[in-house]
Amino acid sequence: MTGGSTRYVNLDFAASAPALTAVADRVADFLPSYSSVHRGAGYASMVSTAAYEAARRRIGEFVGARADDVVQIVRNTTDAFGLLASAVPDWGPGSVVHLDLEHHANLLPWQALGSRVVAARETVADTLAALEQELARKPAALLAVTGASNVTGEVLPLAELTAIAHRHGARIAVDGAQLVPHRRIDLGSLDLDYLAFSGHKLYAPYGAGVLIGRRDWLDAAPPYVAGGGAVRRVTVTRTTWADAPARHEGGTPNVVGAVALAAACEALAGLPDGALERHESTLRTRLADGLGGIDGVRLLELWSGEVDVVGLVTFVVDGYPAELVAHYLSAEHGIGVRDGRFCAHPLLDRLNEGRTAVRASLGLGSSGSDVDRLLDGVRELVDAGPRWTYGADGLPAPDPRPLPPL
Structure with missing residues (x-):
């Protein structure tokens, strides 16, 4: 163990992405004008209200919302589906x-409602057929699906899924937590009813996310957060609630988070068509092929080669717990990855008998040298094992790396 330093390689974008410079700059520009929204007559309040609604x-x-869709500001994707669950x-x-x-964000709210689970099949076609058969067997109000798996990166065929849902009277x-940061999506052209995603995965880690979609369910739902701003009229015995989005944004909303998320959307929308997809595809292929060529390394996939894949790869290394692999890559190679079950326990049960795995995920700032650093680190682990000593908790023992004062 050397205690030396090296350039940090962030391969954990799928968990949380750092703020883009354009996002941080927008927030810094906005903060001097920050104030309450919607009910203030002061100049700063008017600026903040305008900024908040412009961000919406x-x-x-950015995602092709229809003119009559609600753009509901929430905390994150989990919060978005909690709100939608109250509206179904x-x-x-x-x-x-x-x-x-599904990620737990798109599983636990429905599980609490007594949802029906369809197991993914060996092929995409068989999976779609199983969903069609289940919806035909018994009608449902809603089909809830991931846009891109946070474990395998595989993109689901949203046009076909939408057609199946609508054919059987479901929404x-x-x-979109893993899809929106990597692929452009258009609610109108796809005819999606609802889309949820998080700012912290879209280079805007300021605590805001969104639920976007059809108004009628949201207007009829009980207020998600009861408080000031969500009402039209209150007496001591009765409350008349506002329509969405105000109906579900009681209290002071996260104006800074909304401004940041809008700035991230603008930055991504400004990229040349297809540039992000080409960049990620090249790096992801290099990463997957490189890991697949190392003895003792296995990639976790559902439908290999059948669907588009966003920039992440999840893998296991024979003979090493995922926790140790992740700590080894961090301590000895300066690489940040994710280990665990990725809040997708049922899928890890299918793909890895419930055991944890390692996920490397790419983003806008990723490079070929980042991928090569990871591949070299994994090869070194397989060939020679770790150089440092690691405790029962997987951490280096001792750990010479100092933490910053904060």
Whole structure:
């Protein structure tokens, strides 16, 4: 153990992405004008209100929201689906249908409603057929699906899924947390009913996310957060609630987070068409091929070669717990990855018998040298093992790396 230093390689974008410079600059420019929104007559309040509502419009435009869609500012994707779960009409047990590969954000709210789970099949075609059969067997109010798996990176065929849902009288909600940062999506052209995503995965880690979609369910739902701003009129015995989005944004909203998220959307929208996809595809292929060529390394995939894949790869190394692999890559090679079950326990049960795995994920700032650093580190682990000593918790023992004062 040397205690030396090296350039940090961030390969954990799928968990949380750092703020873009354009986002941080926008926030810094806005902060001197920050104030309360919607009910203040002061100049700063008017500026903040205008910025908040402009951010709402820009976020909606980025994903092709329809003119009558609600852009609901929430905390993150988990919060978005918590809100939507309160708005789904009660068709009795099984009102919501979803696959077994979902992130917990798009599983736990529906599980609490008694959802029906369809197991992903060996092929995409068979999976779609199983969903169609289940919706035909018993109607549902909602089909909830991931846009791109946070474990395998595989992109689900949203156009086909939407057609299946609508053919059987169901609406569709898409978890876009892993899809929106990597692929452009258009609610209108895809005819999606609801889309949720998080700012912290879209280079805007300021505590805001969104739920975007059809107004009627949100207007009829009980207020998600009861408080000031969510009402039209209050007496000591009765409250008349506002329509969405105000209905579900009681209290002081996260204006800074909304401004940051809108800035990230603008930055990504300004990239040349296809540039992000080409960049990620090149790096992801290099990463997957490199890991696949190392003896004892296995990639976790559902439908290898059948679908588009965003920039992440999840893998296991024979003979080494995922926690140790992740700590080794950090301590000895300066690489940040993610280990665990990625809040997708049922999918890890399918793909790795419930054991943890390692995920390397790419983003806008990733480079070929980042990928090569990871490949070299994994090869060195397989060939020679770790150089440092690691404790039962997986951490280096002792750990010479100082933490910053904060």
